[in-house]
Amino acid sequence: MGTGKRGLLTAALTVVCAVTVLGAPGTAFAAPTPTSASAPTPAPAAGGAPTPAPGRDLQEVREQLDGLYHDAAVATDAYNAAREKAERQSAELAELSGKIARGQRKLERLKDRAGAAARDQYRTGGLSATAQFLLGDDPGRFLDGTGRVLQGQRAVKALLEELQRTQEELRAYADDASARWKKLEAHRKAEAAARTRIRQRIDAAERLESRLEKKEKERLARLEREAAARAQTAWLDTGVLDGAGAEASARGGKAVRYATAQLGKPYVWGAAGPDAFDCSGLTSRAWAAAGHPVPRTSQEQWRRLRHVAVEDMRPGDLVVYFGDASHVGMYIGDGRIIHAPRPGRTVTVAGAGSMPVLGVVRPDA
Structure with missing residues (x-):
């Protein structure tokens, strides 16, 4: 039982640690960033966006910005998915923690009952029912209690079986908690990487925009509006919305x-x-x-x-x-x-x- 108890204490500590970390602000866990079926032009390295050269093509700058913000959007989606998953895992771990706590209390009660049975056996000298019959002064009274003795033996056996089942359940909970904790640790690292990717891409885009002069920013905004208008017009010209109008x-x-x-x-x-x-x-x-x-x-x-x-x-x-x-x-x-x-x-x-x-x-x- 000593080994089982140490395992339970370890499991309880594991779950407490997990719940504590999950309660910390900003904790989330990231899934792998999906690959793009139509990936944009690769973004500049995280070290910084390229400095636009004199006479630079603003269309190229716009494409670079689109690529940076697209990469940030992909990383953001991964971050959001991980955070949603973390919330579910947090609830599952909280439920598991409750199971361990309830199981621990049940185990303590069973141990108390088993201890009482052991003490009772000690008081009778550990004699079997047959020995007590042969050595007793009043065999008649003993026979009257034989049914109760057999019933007690069955109860002790059931108690020991329940004790064993409870220990096995708690060991399973402990293993489950350990596995979930390892997974959450891995997700925390992945989430941190996703958050870094988001900030790197956004920072690079902002640095690139900050190097533009006011007139260039105005021209860039105009280029964006014109590109969006051309795309919208081309899309509508396909007739994709002809006849549409469902409420x-x-x-x-x-x-x-x-x-x-x-x-x-x-x-x-x-x-x-x-x-x-x-x-x-x-x-x-x-x-x-x-x-x-x-x-x-x-x-x-x-x-x-x-x-x-x-x-x-x-x-x-x-x-x-x-x-x-x-x-x-x-x-x-x-x-x-x-x-x-x-x-x-x-x-x-x-x-x-x-x-x-x-x-x-x-x-x-």
């Missing part, structure tokens, strides 16, 4: 109203409201407000929600972008979406075809 469902309408109320709020990576959002933070929060929770990340929204044809989309549907599903917006009708674009921007309305469309999903299908 939102009741919940879809609520989700659209929630998203619309967030216009002007800043983009912050990892944020899901109420004061700031990233792209999937906005869509997941809007649908939660409509009473229909959806996955937290754009990639999980693409993977787990029902796909619908673009020409059949209706307000409230989610439009997923890029080959790696690293961005998402909410369709609001008339070829437009509401989305949280990237760091430095706010929740805004944009053309649904202003970015490469991967597809459309419907949360309440």
Whole structure:
């Protein structure tokens, strides 16, 4: 029993440590960053964005910025997925901690009962029922109690079996806690790496933009608007929305109203409201407000929600972008979406075809 007890204490300490770490601010755990089916131009090394040379091509600068912010979006999606998983693991570990605590109390009670049985046996000298019969002064009274003796023996046997089962359960809980703790430690390291990637990409983009003069920034903004307008026009010219005009469902309408109320709020990576959002933070929060929770990340929204044809989309549907599903917006009708674009921007309305469309999903299908 000594070995079992030491194992239980170790398990309890393991779970307490796990719950303590999970309660720390900012703790989350990251999944591996998905590969992109249409990856942008590789971003500059984390050491810093290249200094634009005199006479630089602002179109090239725009492409570099797009690549940096795309990489930051991919890392943000991985960060969000890991944090969601960590919250589930935290709840599971808390439940496991409760099982260990309850099992420990049960084990102590069983040990007390086993100890009482052992003391009783000691008082009788450890004599068997047959020996007590042969040596007793009153065989008649002994025979009267034979049934109780047999019943007691069965009770002791059941007690020992229950004690063994409880010890085995607690050892299993301890093994489970140890495995979960190792996994959480690995996720913590991966989460830290994802957070570093996000900050490196955003810092590099901000440094690159900071080296532009005011007129160059204005020209760059104009280039971005023109590129988005060209993409939207080309998308509409395909006739993809000809005949479209389905009305939102009741919940879809609520989700659209929630998203619309967030216009002007800043983009912050990892944020899901109420004061700031990233792209999937906005869509997941809007649908939660409509009473229909959806996955937290754009990639999980693409993977787990029902796909619908673009020409059949209706307000409230989610439009997923890029080959790696690293961005998402909410369709609001008339070829437009509401989305949280990237760091430095706010929740805004944009053309649904202003970015490469991967597809459309419907949360309440």
